[in-house]
Amino acid sequence: MKVLALNSSPRTGNKSKTELLLNHLVRGMREAGADVEEVELRKKSIRSCIGCFTCWTKTPGVCIHKDDMTRELFPKWKEADLVVYATPLYHFTANASMKAFIERTLPALQPFFKERDGKTSHPARFRHPKVVVLSVAGFPEMSVFDQLSSWANFVFGRSGALVAEIYRPMAESMTTPFHRAKAEEALQATVQAGREIVETMRVSEETLARVTQPLVKDPRPFFEIANLMWKTCIAEGVTPGELAERRLVPRPDSLESFMAILSMGFRPEEAGDMRATIQFRFTGEVEGACRFRIENSRIEAAVGAEESPDLAIEAPFSLWMDILAGKADGRRMFMEQKYKVAGDLSLLAGLSRLFGG
Numbered sequence: 228m229k230v231l232a233l234n235s236s237p238r239t240g241n242k243s244k245t246e247l248l249l250n251h252l253v254r255g256m257r258e259a260g261a262d263v264e265e266v267e268l269r270k271k272s273i274r275s276c277i278g279c280f281t282c283w284t285k286t287p288g289v290c291i292h293k294d295d296m297t298r299e300l301f302p303k304w305k306e307a308d309l310v311v312y313a314t315p316l317y318h319f320t321a322n323a324s325m326k327a328f329i330e331r332t333l334p335a336l337q338p339f340f341k342e343r344d345g346k347t348s349h350p351a352r353f354r355h356p357k358v359v360v361l362s363v364a365g366f367p368e369m370s371v372f373d374q375l376s377s378w379a380n381f382v383f384g385r386s387g388a389l390v391a392e393i394y395r396p397m398a399e400s401m402t403t404p405f406h407r408a409k410a411e412e413a414l415q416a417t418v419q420a421g422r423e424i425v426e427t428m429r430v431s432e433e434t435l436a437r438v439t440q441p442l443v444k445d446p447r448p449f450f451e452i453a454n455l456m457w458k459t460c461i462a463e464g465v466t467p468g469e470l471a472e473r474r475l476v477p478r479p480d481s482l483e484s485f486m487a488i489l490s491m492g493f494r495p496e497e498a499g500d501m502r503a504t505i506q507f508r509f510t511g512e513v514e515g516a517c518r519f520r521i522e523n524s525r526i527e528a529a530v531g532a533e534e535s536p537d538l539a540i541e542a543p544f545s546l547w548m549d550i551l552a553g554k555a556d557g558r559r560m561f562m563e564q565k566y567k568v569a570g571d572l573s574l575l576a577g578l579s580r581l582f583g584g
């Protein structure tokens with residue numbers, strides 16, 4: 228089976244989640260024996276269809292434009308048994324580059340009208356390849372793909388060309404360490420989906436359910452962390468990509484968000500067989516205490532103080548958030564007695580190792 232896998236994300240440098248998902252789908256397709264060619268549309272010049280209908284009249288089947296679509300991509304599209312349209316979800320549908328590509332496949336149709344059961348269409352000029360639509364979205368609910376799916380089913384489904392739709396919500400979180408386990412399950416299921424498409428021309432319900440499985444039970448804490456991330460980007464004048472490159476941490480603005488951020492940064496592999504309770508008591512802009520129980524490579528956060536924690540830190544909230552965000556040096560602040568510590572000082576020294584990025 229000859230497969231043309233088109234990726235229309237404009238993102239580079241391993242930042243594209245469309246690419247992440249597509250790579251896994253393609254891996255499965257290749258494992259099942261398909262001959263797959265991947266094309267990044269952002270590297271190609273594809274002009275907009277100008278609606279002249281030259282491809283329907285003067286040069287039937289050939290577009291008037293002289294660009295990468297006419298020279299290279301349309302011939303490949305015509306030869307493919309199956310084409311994967313992989314697009315980021317932009318404004319709840321395919322992005323403009325993918326839409327431009329699809330509109331430029333107009334030469335594949337003939338101009339004539341035909342009608343069946345009250346539905347109008349144009350007859351095909353060439354054999355249409357089978358279609359897989361793949362998309363990723365920022366929002367967590369599956370319903371964000373409703374419009375894209377409805378469109379894909381209308382455009383490719385009526386002729387029987389559409390064989391599968393692979394949608395992944397909350398895709399931006401696929402690469403955060405906190406969601407690694409669930410994300411990996413979804414990616415492995417995407418590999419399986421690739422195999423199934425080549426072997427059976429469909430994807431089973433069970434595999435699809437694993438691809439789309441929620442990364443979190445309740446998206447509300449995710450929104451809070453995401454909003455903190457955006458606030459930090461705005462305050463620091465950086466894009467999310469730059470925030471990640473500089474290993475900056477979203478700056479908590481409450482006890483709850485501090486507990487969430489610290490828990491997300493916890494590195495179980497560093498904790499090993501550690502059993503300890505680390506407690507914070509904050510003063511200033513946020514007042515109150517919270518504690519983290521580390522045991523069996525797991526962390527559990529709770530509001531309030533306990534009687535004898537292994538390490539107790541008493542600090543102004545804003546100072547500790549500066550230390551967390553890397554804006555203040557925790558060691559120096561300790562020497563300058565800007566915060567107080569009681570208990571096991573080796574735990575204090577190991578904090579930055581225990582709570583990474």
Ligand SMILES: Cc1cc2nc3c(=O)[nH]c(=O)nc-3n(C[C@H](O)[C@H](O)[C@H](O)COP(=O)(O)O)c2cc1C
Binds near residue numbers: 244246315319365
């Ligand atoms: C212009 C634009 C529009 C977007 N529209 C939506 C949207 O309608 N729904 C959604 O859930 N995410 C939306 N997103 C988020 C993207 O789908 C998300 O960031 C995705 O990971 C992008 O794919 P990529 O990483 O392959 O580029 C939008 C992003 C951009 C830049």
